[in-house]
Every structure is written in C-alpha cells, then in structure tokens.
Amino acid sequence: MTGMKSDIEIARAATKKPIIEVGARLGIPPEKLVPYGHDKAKVSADFIRSLSSRPDGKLILVTAINPTPAGEGKTTTTVGLVDGLNRIGRNAIVCIREASLGPCFGVKGGAAGGGYAQIIPMEDMNLHFTGDFHAITSAHNLLSALIDNHIYWGNEQAIDSRRVTWRRVMDMNDRALREVVCSLGGVANGYPRETGFDITVASEVMAILCLAEDLADLELRLGEIIIGYRRDKSPVRARDIRADGAMAVLLKDAMQPNLVQTLENNPAFVHGGPFANIAHGCNSVVATRTALKLADYVVTEAGFGADLGAEKFFDIKCRKAGLQPAAAVIVATVRALKMNGGVKKDELGQENVAAVVAGAENLARHIENVRKFGVPVVVAINHFGSDTEAEIEAVKRCAARQGAEAILCRHWAEGSAGITELATRVADLADAGTAHFSPLYPDKLPLFEKIERIARDIYRAGEVTADKQVREQLRLWEEQGYGGLPVCIAKTQYSFSTDPGLRGAPEGHVVNVREVRLSAGAGFVVAITGEIMTMPGLPQSPAAERIFLNEQGYIEGLF
Amino acid sequence: MTGMKSDIEIARAATKKPIIEVGARLGIPPEKLVPYGHDKAKVSADFIRSLSSRPDGKLILVTAINPTPAGEGKTTTTVGLVDGLNRIGRNAIVCIREASLGPCFGVKGGAAGGGYAQIIPMEDMNLHFTGDFHAITSAHNLLSALIDNHIYWGNEQAIDSRRVTWRRVMDMNDRALREVVCSLGGVANGYPRETGFDITVASEVMAILCLAEDLADLELRLGEIIIGYRRDKSPVRARDIRADGAMAVLLKDAMQPNLVQTLENNPAFVHGGPFANIAHGCNSVVATRTALKLADYVVTEAGFGADLGAEKFFDIKCRKAGLQPAAAVIVATVRALKMNGGVKKDELGQENVAAVVAGAENLARHIENVRKFGVPVVVAINHFGSDTEAEIEAVKRCAARQGAEAILCRHWAEGSAGITELATRVADLADAGTAHFSPLYPDKLPLFEKIERIARDIYRAGEVTADKQVREQLRLWEEQGYGGLPVCIAKTQYSFSTDPGLRGAPEGHVVNVREVRLSAGAGFVVAITGEIMTMPGLPQSPAAERIFLNEQGYIEGLF
16 A cells, blocks of 8 residues: 555554553553563453452454455454444453464564554564463473473383373474474483474463463363373373473463553453464463453454354353353455455456455355354454455445445554444444354264364364274263363364365365364364464575664564 | 571562662663563663763672582672672672573572572572573574574575584473484475484573673674584584574563662672583673673672683683673682582581691682682682581681681671671772783683693693594684684583592693584684583472462472
8 A cells, every 4th residue: 555654664653651551541550560561561360360250341253254365354453443442432452362483483474463453562472572482382391391201210100102192392483393203312311202393382281371260270271281191091191290380380470461552552462372273272261351351342353264263262262261252253355255256366456346246155154153153243344455346345245145234444554543333333233232152062062073063064064074093082082071172173274174275165075084182281172184284384585584683773574 | 597497488578679669779760671570670772872981880700619519609699798788888789690490390499599698589580580591592493493494495505414513492401302303204394314402501592692792793693603514514604594683683682681689679680691511601791791880899600610610701701891800709618618628418517627628728729710810809608507616717727828818608697797797808809909800811822722721720630632633623713713712611510620529629630622612603612521411301300390389379399
C-alpha cells in the first residue's frame, strides 16, 4: 500500500505507556506486577488468586478459514478487535500466544499482529520476551537429563532405554538435531541410544503450562508425564524419577501471565504458545481466566484454521478449563478465499468474483462447524488494498447464506477506527447471551470414536482408518484409565482433509491415523495424520543472515 | 554453628530494598534501570555510555588459596568486604559472576555467598536470573544451527564437516550429550557427523560477552569466532556464514550488567560467568567498568585459586580491558590450610597447628605470585567456629613472613560488623597507591613461551612439555596473526601442578600441554593440561530429586 509504513516502523513510532499504567487501568496495584523492563510485566500469582470470586467477562474466539500463503491476519484481527471494543467504550483485553524464537531466524516475520493492529514491544515478543520459553526448555531438558542419569546410575525404575519417548527440546530451527545418537564416547557418558530434539513449542511441558490451573496443578501434571516404558510396557512417569518438583521450580515465574499493550495502549496478555498440531494451540488457561476477571470482553485466538484451532480451543481448552465462549469471529480475506477458490498467488491482484464465490465454500463450512459448538459466529473480512467491491459483496452474500454477517474491517490500515462496526456487532452478539456452548463429544466416548466424531463432523471425512496397532494402543490406554481424555488431532492446516493440496470444502475423504501418542500430563491423546514436523529446519537463505543491530542499536531484519 | 540459620533462611529474612533505591544511591535514574521484578535490574547501555568521562574508583581483587573440599568462602568474603567498606563509610560495589543453572540440580549449593554475606535474591540468582545465560545458549546454538544449515544447502564455504569445532551448548549437567552423532535419519536431516554439547558457561560466546567493551565490539568478536576448518585447514569464521549480526541481536539485553544487592542493601553487579579453566573465569568487563565509574571501591573475584583465577584476571581481563587493580585479597581458611597440609576432611575439627603451618606454604606461594603483577596483598582469614587461636596465629605468622598482613574476618556470622578491620586495611592499601600493575608477560612473547612463563613463574613447574603437533599448531596461529593473544591455561584448580592430589606448594613438576584451542572471538589461546570436563554429569542422587515448591510457594531443597 503506497505510503504505508512497515510493521516495525509503526511499532517504533507508537507511544508506549509504562506497563504500570496499563496494569493500573485493570486495577492491578504496581506491587502486584512483576516488571520486565518498563513495558512488560508478569501478573503475580497472589493477585490472580485474589480475583477468584469476581464474575467473568465474555470470552470471544477469533479463528479463521484454512490458512493460505496469502495470509489471513488472525492475530491482527484479534488485536484490532480489542482496540475497536475499547474505542466503543467496552473494556476488552487481548489474550494471545507468545512467539517461538527459532522460526524468527528462518523466515522474516513476527507474531505480534501487523499494520496498525499490533502488540508492542514487538521486538521483545519475537525474541526472549520474559523468558517463559527458556524456562520451559530448561524444565523439559532437566527431565531428559534426569532420565539418562537414572539409567546411568543403575536404572532402579528399569526404564527400557529403547523405549524412552521423552526427547530433548531447543527453541531453534535445527534439523541436525531431529535424530541423534547420544551417550557416545564410552562408559562415563552412559548407554548409547537413539533420541532427538523437538522445538520447544512442541514440548509437552508447554502444553501443560498452558492447561494448568495453578502451580500445584502444574506440578501434579508434570509428575504425570510418561517418559518411556519398561520392558513389560508399563509406563514410567516423571514422578517415578522424582523430576516433578524441580521442573515446577523452574517454571514458577513462567506460570505468571505476561501483560503488554496494543499500539493503542490497550491491555494484552501474551502467555504460552503450544503447537497447534500435536498440541492444542491456545494461550494459557491462567492468562485467559485472569483476563476474564479483569475485563468485560476477552478476545483470544486459536492456531491455524477453525477445523484445528477452534475445535481444539472448544474441545480441549474450554472443556478442561470450564470456559464458556460467548461468540466467535471467523477471519477471512478476499485473497485467501480466492486461493481457496483455485487462484494462484501471483494472480491474486486481479478481480475474480467467481473464485471468491468458489473459495467461500471453505468459509461457509467453518461457519457451520463453529455453530456445532453452540457458539454464534460473525465473519471479519480483513481488508486488503486490492479487494474490489464486487469481491467483498460476494463474501458477504456467502456468509449471509449461512445466516451470518460478514463485516469489512480496516484495522490493519486504520487501527481501531477501521473496526468499530465489527466491535459493535461482536459485543452485541456476546451480550445477547445466545451462546450455549457444548463440546463436540462427551468425555466418555471411546477414544477412537472421538477421533471419528471430529473427522466426520468437522473435517467431513467419509472414513477414518487406522491399523490394528493404533486401535490396540488406544484400547490399552482406555484400560489404563486414559479413556476420558479429549483427542488432539495433528493434521495439515491447509485443508479440511489430510491432503494439503485439497482446498475449499472437500467431503467424503479418508483420514488415516498413522500414530497415536499420549500426553498424560497435558491431558490429551494425540492422533497423528500425515507427516508432522516437530523440529523445523532453516531455509537456504535464513533471515538470520540479514538480522543485525544498526548504529542506533535498533534491530534490523527481524520483521 | 549452634543457632545459626541456613543461608536461605537468612536470605529470606533480609529486608530487600526496591532495586530502584539501590540504583538511586549510585545515581542511576529509574528510567535508566531496566527492572526484572522489583529486586533486579539491568543498567541501560546509554546510561553506561554517559559515564565515560568520569574517573575510575579503585579495583580490588578477591582471590584465594587452592580450593579444597573444606571451602574457602571467596564469594562470601567478596560480598562481606563490600558490606564492610560501606560500613566504614566508603562507597563500594560488588562485581561477581552469575551462577550456572545446570549444577544447581546436581549438588545442593548456591553461588551468592553465604551466612550474613550474601547477594539477594539468591533464588533468582541460582535459577534463570535475568535470562543472560539463556540468551548466550540461544546465540551459541543459533550459530550451530546455521553451520549445519550452511552445509545442508550446498556448503558454499566448503566447511569440512569432520573439522567443525563449534559444538552446541545447554545450561544443564547432561553427560548423555557430551558426544553425539547428529543429522541422522536421512537426506532431509543433513549430513551425519560427530559432535556434542558443552555446558553454557563453557561457550566462547560467554567469554566474548564478558570481554566485549560494548555491543559493537561484541558483534565484531562474534564474527571472529572460528567455527571449523576447510579441507585445506583454513579457518571458517562465524562472519563467513553471516551469523554475527543475529547472534548480537540475541545478546543485546544480556550485555547490560545486572544490579542486585547484598543482605545489607549495598549494590552488587552480577554479570557473566565464564568457566575458569577453558576461559578466564571473571565477571564482565562492562560490569566492572561501570562499577568503577559509580563507586570509589569495586570488589571483584576471580575463579578457583590465585594460580588460575588471579593470573587470568590480570593477564587476560585487566590486560585487555586496561584495568589497573589497586589491591588483592587472598582468602584462606584454617580448615583449607589444614587440608593443604595433609589433614583429611573428617579430621578438620581437631586443632593441628603443624598442619596449618605446612599448608600455609600454599598461601605463601600465592602471596608471592600476586605480587609479581605489582599488586599489594592482604590475607583474609575467613573464620570458622572450629578455628583455634593458635591456628589463627599460625596463619598470621606465615603471612607476616611474606610481609603481608592476615586479618581474621567474621562476616559469615556477623555481616559487615565482622569485617571492618579487613575493610579498613584494604581501603588504606588501595588508597596508598602502591600498586604498579603489569601483566606477567608482554603481548609479543611467542605463544609457547607465554605458557612457559606462567608455568614457571606461577605454577613453579620445572618443565613444560608438548608434542610436535601442539607446538606446530601454536606456530601456525602465530603465522595467522594470533601470536599477540594471551594464553588461558586449563589446569586442575586443586594444585599448582597438573596433579590434583599434589597440595601445598609443589615445585619442579612437569606441565604437559595436551591440546591447544583458539578462542579467536574471545581473544585468547587455550592450553589444556590434563582432563577438562566441559559438560558435567549429575550425581547418583541429584539435588533435583529433593527440590520442590512448598505450600507457601517457596523453593525448597535448592540451597
């Protein structure tokens, strides 16, 4: 857009308020904020405990159509909506995830929104922030070290070194660590075995931190982690090697949610960041609950499109934390709908109403799906300069056919002024009390049937396949008492199906469950369909090569 | 000691001042402090730059006799001396190293002093603190990832994958990572090769951060790191794969020194923490220089005994940073001298003047050595309840024979009140201006002769041996322009010799240089004598098993 500043230019030009002032507006006394610099703070655990008897505000989920390389702007819309709500006189807080450090050095990009709808300080958010991910890395790797140390010193728990499932993590894109043989070099270094590293956001510790109610619950869940199996296939837990206490100590500060602000100085909680494939992809329960006590409206987002993100938000996070979402916003862009309608990326600049109409099938499906959870929906059309009137009208017509309203939003270019219509509509919808939230399936449904329910009702698959080993593993876990857990499906984010190339609204496809994993501490069973990468690599020309400090000490090349 | 509280009880009973008040006493305006909680802050880089024209205070080194399992209390004395100096009306600041996280989970212990001479908050100091070590870990491992990524995508720099010397790091005691084979699992994961992990404090990035003058110098030094060699044995530097800028970005905040306080609310800079064997073992140059601008006396310590710690402090840190130490304190305890005199640990409770006299040979040697650098010495006898009058007198007589005063200090039990005599003597000594500091050897001495000079003058070795390969490597580095660097000898800390069992003051022994390494970014050549462990392991019953959060949310078992 001509004359538009870059995200980082806008962020640097913003007038930040001292974080103490942002907290004061929420009624948080300065001594209950734990500052990290002048523009970030953690909210102290005792202040959070003091809020328990207060009523909750309304919870609003921002989700999206299936993502495309065209970009949808889910975080941007989440941030913009909160600025819009505050602009129309409603108290609203953003709740989003923290960014992972590793990917920043691969492809240029940020996780703090964009344009005039951003969280600041964006540099910090994309780097070490308040150290939460480093704490998670440490806690995870302490458990790893304790496992090999236990085996080294006699292996009292009789862990089968071939069946250690707990790997190590690093917050880095490092393909060389995906598969390693460790403990080489002789007697003093232990028993050689195959293992590897995942990126920190894929750690079960991350998922646990984001689902735990408080420190006591955190320690309990850490103890439940299954680190591997004995020769008789009985599980060995973190508690069995007495790792849970020290892990909780490492996570003590990380459990407190981080308060920052939007460009318009509205409060934002940025806390936790689990993967949206092998985990549930939402910010922490602690942050969401705290925000609900402090504001009338809390706007949060979930990873990927609504098929993965919203489903997990509802079936895992809301179910487990007892949250009652009041409304959902589905973000779409004309460009992304055109891609869903078959247009190539380099042809997105040309008007193509037919492609918008075709791609809007994807949007229509997500509207239907979200309503299955009893949550009312409004569509946000995140405006791009190349959108034409006819294209925008086509999106509105498609939404209207589903009985939903689609509202054009210009928050990226205009900030809160560009999103007041959506804000008003969302507030009205939430206030109307029409939501009657309920998860998709009951706890007591057998695990495989839970997978089938999601695949049929949300993905619209014709069949779910899995070989005997997978089905038997699920039955074994049911016998061991894990049958009541929700399932977390790892699937491509680009399609309702397991084929990333199948855009739009496919039906009748086959979902094959290749592998299942038990996250006993986090409290869900992961069903893996297709290839899931838990340790990314860097590209041929990584962003890291162009990142540096300029002569003023500002970071260049990160965004 | 009967009725004596534990370190952690004393620390928790202390009345902490808000860190803003501690900074205000030093003339640091609140907006120039970057707070981490209410009791820790970084001093902003622009404030540090604004100090450049101020005169420097006096720099005082606290060093020690060779360490024994009896404990000497070097950090305790460093902290106590600053409290003592402030008590007698002198402005003084502590400068010490940050603690490594990994070892905390192995053996119970802290790195913040002890008794009534501690730095607070001690829990934070022994855990994540302000995240500096995590930043160093990230910067180090980003370089590692970029190396394998460079090889993966075509290896434009023709790095010989067998000759990659840059490993990975983790702030954890994890023996299983000492030697690994990475990049297994097929084409997508790269070229399998042998590598391994060191603990973060062993990273050259740590040494660089501690020696760099400012961010610009940091980035320059990071670029100089040699990451490996080509088939023609020419070095490949971090700059060659464009890693330096992004590494500096990750270290931007970590470069700012951390301000905390003593139990008596006196200011303490705690910043950086390189190993004292393969690196120089001192806190950062930035912290020391900043402290010298803000106080009349700056008390700092160096790792291990004076043979390693003081020598490296003088020959590496002071030489490179242009620091002029005004006085040195050598810490000894009656118990440690008895061990140096041949007494076993379980017999230390019995009076044994003869053993004290025999062990004091070790002390006498260190007094002689420190004076070779032109720095006046006073001995601190760190009092233990079991010390007898006769034993203390024996230490004083031994020091007197060297023309040095030995002063009994009771700071562990009494805080500043117990160390005023030492404080007065040290201040007088520093003010007298008798120091005429000079490093042990000139820059231009050939590398092997530098090693010989240290071995002969400080260790009192009869001979330095090294095989042809080692000598040729040193000559090659001289040809490549590295001949002017100081040497950093990695030797056992338990003896002047390379035999850890040889206590007291051995002479005429042989020092064999087994291996040499070039830390081109840090700016020294490492000469390794004997086995040096750069990745510790955990013991059979690691402290981690007994660390937990109690019901009040306090950490138990860490100290």
